[in-house]
Amino acid sequence: MGNINKWLKTNTFHHSSFSDVASIVEEKQKQKLKVSLCIPTLNEEATIGKEIIILKSELMNLQPLLDEIVVIDSGSEDNTTEIAASFGADVYLSKDILPELGEKKGKGENLWKAIYQLEGDIIVYIDADIKNIHPRFVYGLVAPLIFNPTIKYVKAFYDRPLAFSQGIRPSGGGRVTEILIRPLFSLFFPELTAIIQPLSGEYAVRREVLEKIPFPIGYGVETSHLIDVFSLYGLEAFAQTDLDKRVHRNQDTRSLGKMAFRILQTFLFRMGRVGIIDKIPKMTNILRQFQAHDNYFEEVLFEINEEERPPMLKVPQYRKKRKLPQRKKSTEK
Amino acid sequence: MYDSVKDILKDLPRFHNELLELNEILLANLIMIGEIPAPTFEEEQRIEFLKNRFAESGLLSTSSDETGNALGILHGEKGDRNILVVAHTDTVFPATVDHTLSIQIDRVTGPSVGDNSLGCAVLATLPKIIEALKLPIYSNLIFMGSSRSLGRGNLEGLRFFLSNFKDPIVAGLCIEGVELGRLSYTSLGMLRGEITCQVPEAYDWTRFGAVGAIVTLNEVINKILEIPLPRRPRTTIVLGAIHGGTSFNTIATHASLRFEIRSEAEGMAKNIGVEIEDIVASVSSHTGAEIKVEKIAERRPGGIPFNHPLAKNARAILNELNIKPRISPSTSELSAFIDKNIPALTVGITNGEHLNEQNEAVKIEPISIGIAQLLGLLLIIDRGFNGEH
Numbered sequence: 001m002g003n004i005n006k007w008l009k010t011n012t013f014h015h016s017s018f019s020d021v022a023s024i025v026e027e028k029q030k031q032k033l034k035v036s037l038c039i040p041t042l043n044e045e046a047t048i049g050k051e052i053i054i055l056k057s058e059l060m061n062l063q064p065l066l067d068e069i070v071v072i073d074s075g076s077e078d079n080t081t082e083i084a085a086s087f088g089a090d091v092y093l094s095k096d097i098l099p100e101l102g103e104k105k106g107k108g109e110n111l112w113k114a115i116y117q118l119e120g121d122i123i124v125y126i127d128a129d130i131k132n133i134h135p136r137f138v139y140g141l142v143a144p145l146i147f148n149p150t151i152k153y154v155k156a157f158y159d160r161p162l163a164f165s166q167g168i169r170p171s172g173g174g175r176v177t178e179i180l181i182r183p184l185f186s187l188f189f190p191e192l193t194a195i196i197q198p199l200s201g202e203y204a205v206r207r208e209v210l211e212k213i214p215f216p217i218g219y220g221v222e223t224s225h226l227i228d229v230f231s232l233y234g235l236e237a238f239a240q241t242d243l244d245k246r247v248h249r250n251q252d253t254r255s256l257g258k259m260a261f262r263i264l265q266t267f268l269f270r271m272g273r274v275g276i277i278d279k280i281p282k283m284t285n286i287l288r289q290f291q292a293h294d295n296y297f298e299e300v301l302f303e304i305n306e307e308e309r310p311p312m313l314k315v316p317q318y319r320k321k322r323k324l325p326q327r328k329k330s331t332e333k
Numbered sequence: 334m335y336d337s338v339k340d341i342l343k344d345l346p347r348f349h350n351e352l353l354e355l356n357e358i359l360l361a362n363l364i365m366i367g368e369i370p371a372p373t374f375e376e377e378q379r380i381e382f383l384k385n386r387f388a389e390s391g392l393l394s395t396s397s398d399e400t401g402n403a404l405g406i407l408h409g410e411k412g413d414r415n416i417l418v419v420a421h422t423d424t425v426f427p428a429t430v431d432h433t434l435s436i437q438i439d440r441v442t443g444p445s446v447g448d449n450s451l452g453c454a455v456l457a458t459l460p461k462i463i464e465a466l467k468l469p470i471y472s473n474l475i476f477m478g479s480s481r482s483l484g485r486g487n488l489e490g491l492r493f494f495l496s497n498f499k500d501p502i503v504a505g506l507c508i509e510g511v512e513l514g515r516l517s518y519t520s521l522g523m524l525r526g527e528i529t530c531q532v533p534e535a536y537d538w539t540r541f542g543a544v545g546a547i548v549t550l551n552e553v554i555n556k557i558l559e560i561p562l563p564r565r566p567r568t569t570i571v572l573g574a575i576h577g578g579t580s581f582n583t584i585a586t587h588a589s590l591r592f593e594i595r596s597e598a599e600g601m602a603k604n605i606g607v608e609i610e611d612i613v614a615s616v617s618s619h620t621g622a623e624i625k626v627e628k629i630a631e632r633r634p635g636g637i638p639f640n641h642p643l644a645k646n647a648r649a650i651l652n653e654l655n656i657k658p659r660i661s662p663s664t665s666e667l668s669a670f671i672d673k674n675i676p677a678l679t680v681g682i683t684n685g686e687h688l689n690e691q692n693e694a695v696k697i698e699p700i701s702i703g704i705a706q707l708l709g710l711l712l713i714i715d716r717g718f719n720g721e722h
Contacts, residue, residue: 049436050364057361079438086438088357131433132368247433 003235004194004288008297011151011239012196015140018241021063024143034067035142036120039089040110041071044128045078051126051133052087058135065139070118071128072097072110080128092117107201108221115210122146123210127201131247140241141204152209152237153229155195156202158246159292173197178289180260181223184267186288191235192226193288196297199223199263202243209237219259220266227270334469338646341712342653348708349654351466352701355458359700362386362457364436367443367450370428373486376401376478379422383457383478390460392476400493403478407460407470409715414472415500416714417675418459419491419666420452420508421482425689442694447685451510451695453478455682455704462704472503472715482666484525487630491669504643504714505677506707507666510695511685513703514656517663518644518678519636520671521595524602524628528553528613529589530577531623545584547577549622554590556612560605566597570605595664599634632668637676642720643713647678650709654702676719680707 018024028035037055041048052069059065071084071091085091095103097113111125122145124138141154157173173181177199185192192198199222213228215221229237251259287302312318319326335341371379380403387395387405395405403422424445426432434443434450456476463470475498480490495502509515530546530553554572562568570592577588592609594602610626617624637644651658663679670677682703685695713719 045437046435049438050434053357053360053436054364057357061357083436083438087436134365 004191004299007191007194007235007238008299011144011236012297013140013144013239013241014295015136015241015243018139018143019136021059021065021135021139024139024146025063025065027146028065028142031146033122033146034120035065035122035124036114036118037066037069037124037126037138038111038114038118039069039071039084039126039128040074040107040114041076041080041084041128042074042107043076043078043080045076045080045083047131047133048080048128049083049087051128051130052084052089054133055135055138056088059138065142066124067120068118070114072114072117074105074107074110104217106217107219108215109217111221112215112217115207121207122204123207124204125202130202132245136243137202137246138204140243141202144239144241145204145206148239150236151239152206152233153225153239154204155197155226155238155240156200156243156246157195157197157240158200158244159196159242159297173199176256176260176263180263182289183287186286188271189227189230190286190288192230193299194235195226195238195240196290197240198226200246202246209233216262216266219262223263224266224270227267231274335712335716338649338713338718341709341716341718342649345650345653345705345709348466348705349701352462352704355462355465356697356701358461359454359458359704360436360441360697363441363446363451363454364434366453366457367434367441367446368432370426370430370432371423371445372425372427373423373481373483375428376422376480379403379453380478380480383422383453386457387460387476390464392460398494398497400490401480402490402494403480404494405460405476407463407474407476409470409472409474411471412473414503414715415475415498416472416711417475417477417494417502417505418456418508418711419477419479419505420456421449421491421666422453422478422480423483423486424448424450425483426691430691439698440694440696442692444691444693446693447510447683447688447695448693449508449510451682451700452508455508455510455707459707462708466708468708468712470711470715474711475502479666485629487525488666488669491666492672495669495673495675502673502675504719505666505670505675506710506714507670507677507679508707509665509679509681511683511688512659512681513683513699513706514651514659515681516644516647516651516658516660516678517665517667518641518647518660518676519662520632520634520668521597521662521664522599522602522634523593523595523630523632523664523668524606525591525593525630526606526609527589527591527627527629528609529625529627530587531625532584532586533623545578545586546588546622547585549616549620549624550575550577550588550590552620553612553616553624556616557592557609560608560612562605563598563601566601568594568596568598568601568605570594593664597634597662602631632664633672634662635671636662636667641676642718643676643678646713646718647680647710650706650713653709654706656702656706678710680710682707 069089071089081091094110144151144154216224289300369378383403392405426444530550532546574591578585594605596602613624648658683699687693
């Protein structure tokens with residue numbers, strides 16, 4: 001798909017292209033845009049203070065790129081909300097926003113309520129467990145929206161090779177992405193495979209898009225966003241920025257299983273909604289993965305034919321060898 | 334404004350209050366600097382960060398020199414004198430240690446946060462602080478993140494700068510993250526060295542006394558401990574680290590000992606160093622092991638006297654801020670100033686714990702008091718209340 005490689009060239013950025021934060025702020029002010037940062041939390045006391053201090057100091061006090069920093073908490077039992085408030089974030093409990101609509105537990109719920117609570121024309125979401133927080137996590141995602149009006153949704157990815165002797169190296173996402181999402185997208189939404197890390201929790205989106213799409217309340221939210229925004233606007237509405245390295249907690253395989261389950265629920269539900277669950281289309285046999293070639297990314301196509309063999313009882317040679325009566329031709333289908 | 338020391342002391346509460354507003358910038362700098370590993374001789378990334386911060390704050394001549402110091406100058410209103418404000422950038426932790434810092438309501442925790450990431454963060458933020466508090470500074474302030482300070486670095490960065498900077502420096506201020514209230518204006522005489530004991534691989538283990546490097550080094554240690562030390566002037570020998578051997582049942586072929594001799598008396602550390610060399614030669618001759626002493630760093634004692642106006646005013650500032658001064662001699666950056674006969678002080682910024690351990694921590698609340706103290710001292714030197722006039 002030439003479209004994917006073209007998109008990879010024009011809509012894939014590296015955060016270093018946007019390190020002149022003053023120029024982003026200037027353009028933001030010219031367009032009279034408001035930018036809000038939303039950090040959804042649940043028991044993140046180890047890292048939340050650091051995220052707020054760094055982003056508030058660098059992107060509110062020194063350069064006014066952000067107009068507000070808001071923490072939306074799902075009911076932490078540790079000191080997350082106290083720490084966040086003490087370092088100057090606006091802190092809300094998810095259940096206190098739109099209380100008449102009830103309370104649902106999950107990250108997606110907080111992201112959805114942020115649209116109601118926050119003021120920004122652009123909302124940046126970042127996860128609260130980033131250990132190596134740096135202003136690039138925000139400006140790298142906001143800048144493409146500010147400089148390019150056709151871009152509506154900017155997703156983070158992380159690719160920092162320490163040393164590679166050859167020019168080509170494999171690239172891509174984590175285990176759930178490579179084992180579940182990419183094969184699913186390859187089969188049903190091949191263009192979306194261009195998003196190198198579809199599950200990354202850091203993205204910046206225009207309000208006009210966020211208010212039009214539904215939000216699964218749990219881990220399915222990122223996958224559903226990609227499918228829904230793609231259905232509404234096509235691949236051109238997306239961009240992605242390489243933010244180098246992200247250090248965070250590693251999840252155990254059991255948690256990844258739960259994540260995969262929720263994602264599958266969301267995915268199949270969407271398949272149903274677009275009317276392909278009952279009549280699965282002819283499936284492609286191309287798996288799309290990624291590699292980085294020096295400084296640019298390209299897709300690698302693998303033709304995979306998972307052919308099937310019939311039950312051995314249906315094989316005449318086998319029946320003959322085992323001295324079984326030969327089946328009639330009509331039943332061998 | 335600031336016609337006397339009293340005027341400066343009177344303004345300290347204002348500094349403290351306004352500094353609270355700037356805490357976020359300082360803490361952000363602390364985290365960004367603290368998460369860059371900087372073992373001695375590998376400080377480049379920290380130096381780069383500091384240089385960028387200096388440039389962003391509008392300092393002039395931001396650069397690094399050939400030993401890797403980060404430098405920037407804030408030109409004073411008169412610009413006829415130069416004050417050097419320095420924080421060492423290197424730390425005791427290798428790059429392989431996880432340098433992630435964590436921040437809680439009252440403290441920041443992680444390797445090197447106190448020694449000396451906080452000192453570097455204060456240095457990085459100081460130009461912004463001076464601007465925000467609208468402090469009229471007459472002298473040129475030279476901000477310096479010094480390289481190659483600790484251990485084998487032996488203050489190489491600062492010494493290089495002081496030997497090669499063309500204009501006179503009237504005074505130096507050294508910033509250490511901890512401990513608030515520490516005040517050092519004298520340096521101890523010091524000699525730091527490493528003894529290595531090597532037994533050849535083809536050693537004849539059948540001969541009498543074939544006991545390996547550890548036991549031989551132990552003999553050296555016993556003899557060092559027999560060296561008589563005077564109570565006055567105060568003199569000590571610190572045996573800091575010992576390494577040797579590889580397993581339970583193999584006789585060690587290599588062992589080493591790191592030591593430091595400290596003394597208030599001129600020449601004392603050197604004399605004890607000669608005695609240690611004699612001990613090593615004697616043990617080496619009768620055991621057949623190859624034992625060497627390597628001198629790693631040396632300082633001569635000195636500094637400004639207790640009643641020097643700079644020392645007196647520094648104590649007055651701490652008293653005004655209700656901090657009990659803890660006066661102790663230092664073997665750090667101060668020594669390089671003393672060697673050049675430049676009056677200098679080392680001050681601490683906040684209280685900390687677990688210094689030089691991976692769970693090192695600094696308290697957030699006292700930081701603004703520590704910086705208020707630093708600003709007071711800067712103004713005292715800037716206005717010449719440090720005994721120059």
